Each structure stands twice: as C-alpha cells, then as structure tokens.
Amino acid sequence: MIHILWTIPLTIFIYGIIFILQKKFKQTWLNPLLTTSLILIAFLLLTGINYDTYKEGSQLITFFIGPATVSLALPLYEKMDLFKKHWKLILITIFIGVIVHAITIGLIVVIMNSDTTMLATFIPKSVTTAIAIDISSSLGGIKYLTVTIVVLTGVFGVLIAPPIFKLFKINDPIARGLSLGASAHAVGTSKAIEYGSVEASMSTLALIFTGLMTVLLSPVIYKIIELLIT
Amino acid sequence: MYKIIVQIIILILFTLLGELIAYILPFSFPGNLIGLILLFLALLTKLIKPVYIKETSQFLQKYMSFLFVPLCVGLMVYFDLIQMHWLEILLVLIISTTVTFISTAWVANRGAKS
Numbered sequence: 001m002i003h004i005l006w007t008i009p010l011t012i013f014i015y016g017i018i019f020i021l022q023k024k025f026k027q028t029w030l031n032p033l034l035t036t037s038l039i040l041i042a043f044l045l046l047t048g049i050n051y052d053t054y055k056e057g058s059q060l061i062t063f064f065i066g067p068a069t070v071s072l073a074l075p076l077y078e079k080m081d082l083f084k085k086h087w088k089l090i091l092i093t094i095f096i097g098v099i100v101h102a103i104t105i106g107l108i109v110v111i112m113n114s115d116t117t118m119l120a121t122f123i124p125k126s127v128t129t130a131i132a133i134d135i136s137s138s139l140g141g142i143k144y145l146t147v148t149i150v151v152l153t154g155v156f157g158v159l160i161a162p163p164i165f166k167l168f169k170i171n172d173p174i175a176r177g178l179s180l181g182a183s184a185h186a187v188g189t190s191k192a193i194e195y196g197s198v199e200a201s202m203s204t205l206a207l208i209f210t211g212l213m214t215v216l217l218s219p220v221i222y223k224i225i226e227l228l229i230t
Numbered sequence: 231m232y233k234i235i236v237q238i239i240i241l242i243l244f245t246l247l248g249e250l251i252a253y254i255l256p257f258s259f260p261g262n263l264i265g266l267i268l269l270f271l272a273l274l275t276k277l278i279k280p281v282y283i284k285e286t287s288q289f290l291q292k293y294m295s296f297l298f299v300p301l302c303v304g305l306m307v308y309f310d311l312i313q314m315h316w317l318e319i320l321l322v323l324i325i326s327t328t329v330t331f332i333s334t335a336w337v338a339n340r341g342a343k344s
Contacts, residue, residue, distance in 0.1 A: 033296070067244075134263075
C-alpha cells in the first residue's frame with residue numbers, strides 16, 4: 001500500500017506533462033496514454049522495479065475506470081434527441097462496422113494461423129478501452145495487450161481519417177463523426193471534436209453503441225472464428 | 231468540494247450496482263455497462279438529474295485515458311508474446327482499422343445523403 005505514495009504522483013506528473021505537450025503541438029502520435037505508459041515502462045525497467053509493485057500502488061487509478069465508464073450515460077442522455085433523429089443510420093453504420101471489423105480480424109487470424117488467445121485479444125480492438133478490457137478478459141484474451149492495441153487503433157484511425165475523408169469524398173459531418181467513433185473510439189472522438197459539434201456528438205454516440213453492440217455480438221463472433229482456426 | 235464528493239459517490243454506487251448485477255447474471259456481461267445503462271435509465275426517468283453528476287462526469291471523461299495507464303504499463307510483462315505475434319498485431323492494426331474506417335464512413339455518408 002505504501003507504493004501509492006510514489007506511483008500515483010509519478011503517473012500524474014508524467015501524464016500531465018505529455019497532456020500539455022499534446023495540447024500544444026497537436027500530434028496524434030503523442031497520445032498521452034501511450035507515451036506516459038512507455039515512459040513508465042522504461043522507468044520501471046531501468047530502476048528494476050517489477051510491474052506488480054507498480055500495479056499494486058496504482059490500483060486506485062484503475063478503480064476509477066468503472067465510474068468513468070458509467071458516467072458515459074450522461075453524454076448518451078444529452079444526445080438522445082440526436083439519436084432519435086438518426087437512429088437508423090447510426091445503428092446500421094455501427095452494425096456494418098462491427099461486422100466488417102470482425103471479418104477482417106477473422107481473416108488475418110486464420111491466414112496467420114494464430115491462436116484463440118490472440119483472437120480474444122483482438123476482437124474488442126475498435127471498442128473504447130473500458131469496455132474492451134471486459135470483453136477481452138471474458139473471452140480469454142490478454143487485457144494488457146488489448147489496452148495497447150485499442151489505443152494504437154485509435155491513434156492509427158485518427159491518422160488515416162483525413163486522407164480517407166478526402167479520397168472517398170466523405171463530406172457529411174454525421175458520416176465523419178460516426179466513422180471516427182465506430183472505428184477509433186475515444187481517440188477518434190477527440191479528433192471529431194476538432195471537426196465540429198455534430199461530428200463530436202455523432203462520434204460519442206458511435207463509440208457507445210459500438211461498445212454495446214460488440215459486447216452483444218463478440219461471444220458469437222469469437223465462436224465462429226474459433227471454429228475456423230481449430 | 232462537497233458537491234464533487236456527492237457526484238463521485240453517485241457514480242461509484244451505480245458502478246457497484248452494475249457489478250453486483252453482473253455477478254448475479256447467469257451469463258457474462260460487463261458490470262460497467264450495466265451501470266451505464268442503469269444510470270441512463272435513472273436520467274431518463276428523472277430519478278437522477280444531469281447536474282447531480284455533471285462536473286465529475288466531464289472531468290472523468292476528459293482525462294479518461296489517464297485511468298488506463300497502469301494497465302497499459304502491464305504490457306511490459308508481455309514483451310515475449312509481442313515478439314512472437316508482432317506481425318499479426320501489425321496486420322490487424324493496419325488492415326482491420328483501415329477497412330472498418332472506410333466501410334463505416336462510406337455507408338454513413340451514403341445514408342446521410344439519401
């Protein structure tokens with residue numbers, strides 16, 4: 001328990017610096033979660049402190065993932081009018097996203113002759129982190145690896161968003177918001193905020209519904225792909 | 231300060247309620263999401279007013295990625311596994327994300343126009 005005295009201040013300190021740097025330079029790859037974690041890994045490796053010690057000291061941080069996820073009910077409630085207006089488009093887009101995502105992962109896992117642990121780790125890849133770790137754990141994946149892949153997906157999604165919008169002439173703000181939220185979750189939503197308020201609201205709705213739909217469909221998706229690789 | 235503490239307690243209560251229900255349910259469903267749905271229903275039925283949770287919710291969402299740092303650091307235990315599976319991870323990241331992005335953007339764009 002004594003470790004809490006250095007783990008939490010150190011984590012806040014590093015995250016704070018990266019957060020400010022990212023606000024200043026607006027570089028997506030400078031993602032605060034990813035960069036802070038890499039610096040902390042380097043710190044732990046250099047000092048020879050093992051992960052369990054750090055993990056124990058930072059339990060309080062991890063505890064708040066629950067309440068933070070629950071609090072997403074508020075933006076969902078506030079955007080209910082928007083959802084009622086576009087519910088068909090939102091649900092169809094999210095459904096297509098979840099299915100296409102599952103098919104591409106299935107294909108890669110089959111072609112690469114991968115195992116079920118990796119499959120379970122990959123399936124929640126485009127879902128917001130809080131929900132992704134639950135899906136990964138319940139399917140038998142490695143949640144630590146899922147967290148990283150989820151974040152990298154978000155960062156990569158934001159990097160490819162402008163060229164995709166240009167190349168495929170995606171000019172509609174609703175479409176931009178939905179695709180950012182459905183394929184790049186919260187990182188995508190932060191990009192959607194830069195585009196405008198319609199994009200931001202749509203992206204938030206997309207990230208919540210992608211989470212819900214993936215939770216419901218992932219056991220079935222997992223079973224189907226599992227049959228193909230075993 | 232008093233207001234913020236009440237807001238945190240409300241959010242924690244809904245989280246615990248969600249976890250409890252998830253524990254009782256015969257199938258696996260994330261407790262966090264049950265908490266989210268319960269809070270959403272409480273907002274719809276005006277049992278909870280948005281002002282009861284507003285500041286804390288916005289704060290938690292703004293810095294949400296901070297909460298995942300300890301888990302992301304846990305990656306250091308899995309370096310061997312990453313070395314073994316790096317190509318799949320890379321392919322999944324690039325191909326799956328790009329294809330999903332293009333298809334959702336395309337479908338939504340067509341749908342929004344019609």
